[in-house]
Amino acid sequence: xxxxxxxxxxxxxxxxxxxxxxxxxxxxxxxxxxxxxxxxxxxxxxxxxxxxxxxxxxxxxxxxxxxxxxxxxxxxxxxxxxxxxxxxxxxxxxxxxxxxxxxxxxxxxxxxxxxxxxxxxxxxxxxxxxxxxxxxxxxxxxxxxxxxxxxxxxxxxxxxxxxxxxxxxxxxxxxxxxxxxxxxxxxxxxxxxxxxxxxxxxxxxxxxxxxxxxxxxxxxxxxxxxxxxxxxxxxxxxxxxxxxxxxxxxxxxxxxxxx
Numbered sequence: 001x002x003x004x005x006x007x008x009x010x011x012x013x014x015x016x017x018x019x020x021x022x023x024x025x026x027x028x029x030x031x032x033x034x035x036x037x038x039x040x041x042x043x044x045x046x047x048x049x050x051x052x053x054x055x056x057x058x059x060x061x062x063x064x065x066x067x068x069x070x071x072x073x074x075x076x077x078x079x080x081x082x083x084x085x086x087x088x089x090x091x092x093x094x095x096x097x098x099x100x101x102x103x104x105x106x107x108x109x110x111x112x113x114x115x116x117x118x119x120x121x122x123x124x125x126x127x128x129x130x131x132x133x134x135x136x137x138x139x140x141x142x143x144x145x146x147x148x149x150x151x152x153x154x155x156x157x158x159x160x161x162x163x164x165x166x167x168x169x170x171x172x173x174x175x176x177x178x179x180x181x182x183x184x185x186x187x188x189x190x191x192x193x194x195x196x197x198x199x200x201x202x203x204x205x206x207x208x209x210x211x212x213x214x215x216x217x218x219x220x221x222x223x224x225x226x227x228x229x230x231x232x233x234x235x236x237x238x239x240x241x242x243x244x245x246x247x248x249x250x251x252x253x254x255x256x257x258x259x
Contacts (some may be wrong), residue, residue, distance in 0.1 A: 001123060003130045005108040007138035011145050013072055013099035016106070019145055020074055020095060021067060029140035031133050032219065047080065050222045051117055057083045065092075072097035087116015108134065 009016055019025055023043045027035040035045040042063045049056040060080020067074045079090040089112075096107040110130065121129065 001112045001114075001126060003110045003112060003127060005110070005130065005134040006105060007108075007134060008103055008105050009138065009142045009145060010103055012102055013097045013104045016097055016104045016145060017069065017072065019141070020097070020106075021064060023062060023064070025144060026141070027062070029137050029144055031136045031140075046083075048219075049118065054117070056085070056087070056117065058087075058089060059083055060089070072099075082116060085116055087114075087118065089114045089116075089118075106138075 024035060024038075027033050027043065027045055030047070032048045033045060034047070035043055037044045042061050044059075044061055047058045047060065049058065058080035060078060062076060062078035065075040065077050073094065073096045076093045076095070077091070078093070079088070081088050091113070092111045094109040096109075098105045098107065112126075112130075114126075118126075
């Protein structure tokens with residue numbers, strides 16, 4: 001399943017780029033996610049999901065597949081498995097940064113594969129869930145970036161769902177841009193560099209997994225709440241279709257009785 005999302009963060013691209021590549025700062029911005037350790041380029045963590053009264057936990061790994069600082073494009077891959085079940089989730093995420101007037105639009109293309117209980121949601125519901133999660137992630141990311149820069153994100157940020165599932169041809173529809181935080185301008189900036197660009201030759205990574213800095217415990221993602229509107233729409237459509245079928249059968253029986 002392919003999804004497309006767009007959101008805006010209130011800093012220039014040169015400030016957003018290093019954060020995008022710093023998974024220790026990025027992961028806690030994802031709802032329900034906790035980073036636990038690092039092994040070379042692989043970051044290990046877990047994500048908690050709430051499906052009604054049922055709580056699910058996925059253990060997984062995320063890593064950066066490629067990065068192009070000049071183009072402002074980074075590709076990440078993440079995958080996980082339920083700790084107490086057979087469900088799996090895998091995503092390849094392409095992020096593209098486009099700066100305009102001191103703020104940065106982030107275009108996120110996600111190729112998602114999911115099995116297990118969350119897969120019971122239809123394509124439209126999963127798109128709504130992704131839109132809600134992207135909105136929360138964007139708020140958290142804006143707060144993370146602006147706080148480190150000495151600023152603060154706006155209160156009462158307006159966030160709308162902007163996930164669009166791929167159609168039968170695999171094409172993803174256009175989606176509106178989310179505005180997150182306050183617009184800001186900055187001074188002339190140096191070329192972008194990521195965590196992998198600085199000190200990699202002189203500072204070899206230790207062998208084996210290493211723990212990462214502890215962050216506050218993440219609240220589980222409530223999938224039912226995130227997909228509630230879509231689920232209600234699907235229920236109404238199903239009831240409407242059932243009503244039409246019943247009316248058709250009744251009208252046919254009346255005609256047969258008259259005949």
